[in-house]
Amino acid sequence: MAHDEIIDHYSALARAAAAGRVVADCGPDAFEDGCFGAAGYDDTSALPEGAVRAGLGCGNPVAVAELRPGETVLDLGSGGGIDVLLSARRVGPDGKVYGLDASPDMLALARHNAEQAGVSNVEFLRGGIERVPLPDRSVDAVISNCLINLSDDKAAVLAEAFRVLRPGGRFGVSDVVVNHESNPSRRVVAERRIGCVAGALPIEEYRQVLARVGFAGIRITLTADHGDGVHSAIVHAVKPEIGPGLEIRPMREADAAQVLTIYQAGLDTGQASFETTAPSWEGFTTGRLPHLRYVAADTQTGEVVGWVAASAVSARQVYAGVVEHSIYVHPGCQAHGIGHALLSAFIAACEDAGVWTIQSGIFPENSASLALHQALGFRIVGTRERIGQHHGVWRDVLFIERRSPSAENDSSGAGDRVQDPTP
Incomplete structure (x- = not known):
């Protein structure tokens, strides 16, 4: 699926969610087995129904990133805004959360959901996750929920995450990864089943790309097995800390x-x-x-x-x-x-x-x-x-x-x- 097709696909899902339908980017079995969507969260009771309906992730990056009051957060591929709204609650009124998405329909849905939730410390930006429209060293944490696997230039995504993080900043995402040992043809079928249209990275390659762009403290923890070598995973990494300037x-x-x-x-x-x-x-x-x-x-x-x-x-x-x-x-x-x-x-x-x-x-x-x-x-x-x-x-x-x-x-x-x- 080409980049424009991905945007069209998720725009259609956003419109469906806005119309009151529960949307899914994979089969029902994959959602149930892999805790995709809202099933991956402990508590969504305070969120608008529209944000919950549009939850298409594979985990809970808000918990993964250990967000703190007053921090600035960037959500790569923010979709209907569920992770942005949860993050806004974590960082409090002195913090700020940016949601970045390439789909205008998803952005419209996310802004509507933020208004419904009465959340004001958020801002939604239109753009690709390979080229983040934020300055260098401007955020404390980068999160993402089952979105990096969709990019056809994952090295650029991870390099951008490193660029926008302040020294000591954290990269904490939920994503989909694959084992090298898995059967390639069966793996492709599994990736399509759960929506990884650009091909998820092998675990070791994910580590190598993170290290190459400058991250340290890299940990990849598998959280769900979707069969045929495809897994949901929590990915942690840190931008090295050093003094001001x-x-x-x-x-x-x-x-x-x-x-x-x-x-x-x-x-x-x-x-x-x-x-x-x-x-x-x-x-x-x-x-x-x-x-x-x-x-x-x-x-x-x-x-x-x-x-x-x-x-x-x-x-x-x-x-x-x-x-x-x-x-x-x-x-x-x-x-x-x-x-x-x-x-x-x-x-x-x-x-x-x-x-x-x-x-x-x-x-x-x-x-x-x-x-x-x-x-x-x-x-x-x-x-x-x-x-x-x-x-x-x-x-x-x-x-x-x-x-x-x-x-x-x-x-x-x-x-x-x-x-x-x-x-």
């Missing part, structure tokens, strides 16, 4: 000059590394993993003020979950919590990526870096004495590491995940 995002090639300048400034202190000259960008990017690279940037100027990146410690599969990291903050921006925020975001991303050990080496004289790492769970595992000369002086290096709690709690041991007979 800054944002943590994935490193881009356009950041190259600024990243290398900060790198060189760190090397010039004589306390960051045995290196004395920053590599070329080609050398930098070749020696580091393509993911697990982040920058802290000024939201007004775009200036990069710090970065963190990971390198593989070995090409052997048994060490696939072990990385070595580097973190540098602009000399003029230290002691502002930037390093703490960057390293926290990096650790969360490593947890999402299945990394079980993060390691690095620090000169003993670099007390600030050592304190930062120890505050975030790193421990000293040894000292490599007089390991190398730096400007003609022999230097010791403290070897530090952080083990993932999931690896520490795994009685089988992380090393048992992959067989590698050679030491």
Whole structure:
């Protein structure tokens, strides 16, 4: 089904709901088995009948996102407004809820429902979820109810969600996902049965796209099995938190000059590394993993003020979950919590990526870096004495590491995940 056909389809459903009919975007059995529509909510008694009739979701994203009084919320694909109205109740009169939908009939229905409910802290916007008509960093939470699966450009949707969220903002949606192991032809039939006309994302691909656009703390929890590998799911993720005027995002090639300048400034202190000259960008990017690279940037100027990146410690599969990291903050921006925020975001991303050990080496004289790492769970595992000369002086290096709690709690041991007979 093409984009315009989707809009026409949901506009027809909106008109049916406005006429007093209960609408459904899938068969009755799927609604009953999957808690679609109003069945997914605990209490809709205070809502207008029109909003309840037009409920086409697959869960309760309002509860998922843990909305708080005074927050600003965006509902992607707001339909008849049921989640917007419930959100408005959660955020209270000091909060604001935006509903975004591409169907003019759905928007008309939603505005009528808001008027019926006497809710004034809401605003309904017309547009596609792939291009949100809101400024950067303007909302505290993004919710959606069984709508992202309808988009034919889900990466753009998730990138837009990241863009409009403030640092520390939450992504909490109900959606439909599929298993890689499912039979493709039967899966298509199941998707059509419950209305996933553009094809739901496989679970692992959903995780990867969220991570690629910059989200961390990613959790996908299956809530209902619709058969043939198709599931309803709750999807949680967080935009990394950092102080006012800054944002943590994935490193881009356009950041190259600024990243290398900060790198060189760190090397010039004589306390960051045995290196004395920053590599070329080609050398930098070749020696580091393509993911697990982040920058802290000024939201007004775009200036990069710090970065963190990971390198593989070995090409052997048994060490696939072990990385070595580097973190540098602009000399003029230290002691502002930037390093703490960057390293926290990096650790969360490593947890999402299945990394079980993060390691690095620090000169003993670099007390600030050592304190930062120890505050975030790193421990000293040894000292490599007089390991190398730096400007003609022999230097010791403290070897530090952080083990993932999931690896520490795994009685089988992380090393048992992959067989590698050679030491």
